[in-house]
Amino acid sequence: MTDSNDKFSKALSNIALAHLDAHNISDLKRLSGGASQETWSFKTHNEGHIEHLILRRAPGGEGRNSSGTAIGLDTEAKLIGLAANANVAVPNVRYVAKPADNIGSGFIMDYVSGEALGAKIVRSDVFDAVRPMLAKQCGQALAGIHGLPMSALPTIRYSPASQEIKHYHDIYKAHGHPHPVFDLAFKWLSDNTPADDRITLVHGDFRNGNIMFDPIVGVSAVLDWELAHIGDPMEDMGWICVNSWRFGATEKPVGGFGSREDMFAGYEAAGGPSVDPARVKFWEVLGTLKWGVMCTTMYEAFRSGIDRSVERAAIGRRSSETEIDLLYLLAAD
Amino acid sequence: MQDLPTSLEIVGVVSDFLREQILPGLEGRTKFHALVAANALDIVRRELETAPVANNDEREHLMSLLKSEGSLDELNNRLCEQITNGDMTLDTPGLKEHLWTSTLTKLAIDQPKYSAFKKALQEGRS
Numbered sequence: 001m002t003d004s005n006d007k008f009s010k011a012l013s014n015i016a017l018a019h020l021d022a023h024n025i026s027d028l029k030r031l032s033g034g035a036s037q038e039t040w041s042f043k044t045h046n047e048g049h050i051e052h053l054i055l056r057r058a059p060g061g062e063g064r065n066s067s068g069t070a071i072g073l074d075t076e077a078k079l080i081g082l083a084a085n086a087n088v089a090v091p092n093v094r095y096v097a098k099p100a101d102n103i104g105s106g107f108i109m110d111y112v113s114g115e116a117l118g119a120k121i122v123r124s125d126v127f128d129a130v131r132p133m134l135a136k137q138c139g140q141a142l143a144g145i146h147g148l149p150m151s152a153l154p155t156i157r158y159s160p161a162s163q164e165i166k167h168y169h170d171i172y173k174a175h176g177h178p179h180p181v182f183d184l185a186f187k188w189l190s191d192n193t194p195a196d197d198r199i200t201l202v203h204g205d206f207r208n209g210n211i212m213f214d215p216i217v218g219v220s221a222v223l224d225w226e227l228a229h230i231g232d233p234m235e236d237m238g239w240i241c242v243n244s245w246r247f248g249a250t251e252k253p254v255g256g257f258g259s260r261e262d263m264f265a266g267y268e269a270a271g272g273p274s275v276d277p278a279r280v281k282f283w284e285v286l287g288t289l290k291w292g293v294m295c296t297t298m299y300e301a302f303r304s305g306i307d308r309s310v311e312r313a314a315i316g317r318r319s320s321e322t323e324i325d326l327l328y329l330l331a332a333d
Numbered sequence: 334m335q336d337l338p339t340s341l342e343i344v345g346v347v348s349d350f351l352r353e354q355i356l357p358g359l360e361g362r363t364k365f366h367a368l369v370a371a372n373a374l375d376i377v378r379r380e381l382e383t384a385p386v387a388n389n390d391e392r393e394h395l396m397s398l399l400k401s402e403g404s405l406d407e408l409n410n411r412l413c414e415q416i417t418n419g420d421m422t423l424d425t426p427g428l429k430e431h432l433w434t435s436t437l438t439k440l441a442i443d444q445p446k447y448s449a450f451k452k453a454l455q456e457g458r459s
Contacts, residue, residue, distance in 0.1 A: 178409035181432055183416040184423075248448045310366055314373045320439035324449045327436055331429050 008061065011102045012042065019095045020053070020108070022046045036070060037226065041111065053094065057106025069167075070226040071156055073097075077107040078154050079201070079225050088144035091221050112221040118208040122247040122256035126215045135258020137219040138211070138240060139266025145222070146200040146233040147271060153201055157229040160196040164231070164286060165189050168293045175296045181323040185289045188330055194232065194279050204228045206236040207245040208255030237263065237275065238283020243325040244291050285329050292322030341381045348374040379442045387438045394431050433458060 009028055016022040022044030031039045031054075040055040058073060071079075077096045084090050091109040121127055121134070159167070169186055172179070204227030212221040239245075241253045241260065249256035254263045264275040299316030301307045338346075351371040359367050388405055395408035398421075403411065415421040416428075423429050437459055440450040453459070 178406065178413045180409060180412045180416060181436060183413040184432065187416055187419070243449055246448070250448045250452060310370045310373055314369055314376070317373075317376055317443040320436065320443045321447045321449070323436045324440055324447070324453065327433060328449060331423050331432065 008103060012040075012055065015095060015097070015101055015103070015108070016044045020044050020051070022051070037073070038106075052111035053108055054091065054111050055103070055106055055108050057097070058104045061102075061104030061106075069157065069229075071228055073105045073107055073226075075154050075156060076225045076228070079228055080109070082148055082152055083145060083222070086144045086148055088141050089219050089221050091223070112212050114212040114214040114220045116209065116212045116223065118245060118255065119247045121208055121213050122249045122252075127213065127257075130213070130215055130218045131257050132262075133218050134213065135254040135260075135262035136266035136269075138206075138254060138258070139237075139263040139268075139272070140270040141211075141219055141222055142203070142206065142233070142236050142263075143267045143270035143272035145203055145206075145236070148201050150200070150230075153230070158199075159229045159231045160199065161189075161193050161232055161235075161282070161286070162196075164235070164290075165193065168286075168290050171297055172293050175293075175300060177296070179292070179296075179319065179323065181326050182289060182292060184330065185285060185326045189282070189286055189289070192282055194234075194282055196232065198233060198273070199230060200233045202229055202231045202233060202235050204235070205239070207240045207242070208247065208257065209245060211255075232279075232283070233272075234275070234279045235283045235287075237267075237280045238285075239287040241280070241284045242287040242291060243328075244288070244321065281329070285326065288322050288325045288329065292319040292326070295319040295322070341378060344374050344378045344381065348378065376443055379445070383438065383442055391435050391438070394427075394434070398425075398427050398431055 009025070012028065013025050016025050024045050026043050026045065028040060028042040031041050036059070038055075038057050038059055038061075040057070042053055042055065044051045044053060056073060056076075074096055077093050080090045080093050084092065091112050093107055093109045095108040097103050097106045097108075115121060115124075115127075121131075127134075165186065172182055172186070203222065203225065205224050206222065210222070210224040211219060212223060214220040237260075240255050240263075243250055246252060246256035252258055253260050260277065260280065264277070264280075268274055295315050295318045298312055302309070302312035302316070348371050351367060351374070356364060356367050356371070392405045392408060395405070395412060396402055399408060399411055399415070401408070401411065412421070421428050433453075437450070437453060440447060440453075444450060
């Protein structure tokens, strides 16, 4: 272990001793996934009692995430706590790091078993039995998230439809390469922007890949809250339908595992207002376009020299995937 | 005029070399990045095969659609402007067909395994 890893491990042991009712920690390892945040797995020991925990922290233990749209980890922990109180399936937050802890900004939560790899949820026969229930459960989870009282929320970014469109249009224009299909989609979106008549907490990255699924119970934890904001709740419903997150199962619009009707039914059964499919389509178009623009953004990180990896370069050639998806959404007949 | 091998042959043999000789001996992140590298060379291979003819066709379509001349880049920028300001819509004769054709060409080069591209081929949209 390097010195910095040693220091990190020692700091985490101190937290375990002071706040997690444990004598020492073991099995500390970095998990893959999560490019913008670090995720670590470790175990705590108290006599024979062992607990499996997860630490989510800023890259390299810094104070803040660099992304402009991401909320801080302490805010993320607060939102997860609020969601837990409303019976949304989320990991149980055990401790939020303080500056004196010397691990940077982050929080510790209980390990949740299950699978978050989208392709496995879509294809693995382990999920055959539970798969038909998942879209409905996703709708239920969203009803809980969108039903959180606004007065209880920490201060986070307000981004209604018009603002989201402008944000991604600015990024596209700065990229400076013509994508006629993107312009077609931006034009359609600005001609079809819904009124801001229902404003709630929006998870912001609710898709297959950010939800932990258990083969028996289904949705076991909604993860990755860093893009949470205030806006149109239908944004979350549209985002999970974007074809990029269907992992090849295009005929099942919700995450490649279920139908829109089932998701809407779950939402309404859990107390959400009745869903307007046209509005969900608006957000699916915007979500698809957003992912296309994000692919060009990642290429920009390559072009500017920030990240010279082959992966960053190659992802620019994935924006065409969203262009064909947009044509299917807007120009199929 | 360049001597042989052709650029297409060079890219093909390097891609095969990565897949057959290098990838089997790698693990973890390095293996993943080597696979991405081999796939990136395959994009170049398909582009060398397809783009010269397809881009020429695209330019001709654009010139007749926009009734003006220019480079592929200039014409595409003009098309973007006309879509944005509403001068061209999906009801404009030829626009929808043009967007499908040019997008399918991109996919055939960039991501021929993508679900929606395979679906489009099955539906005979090419």
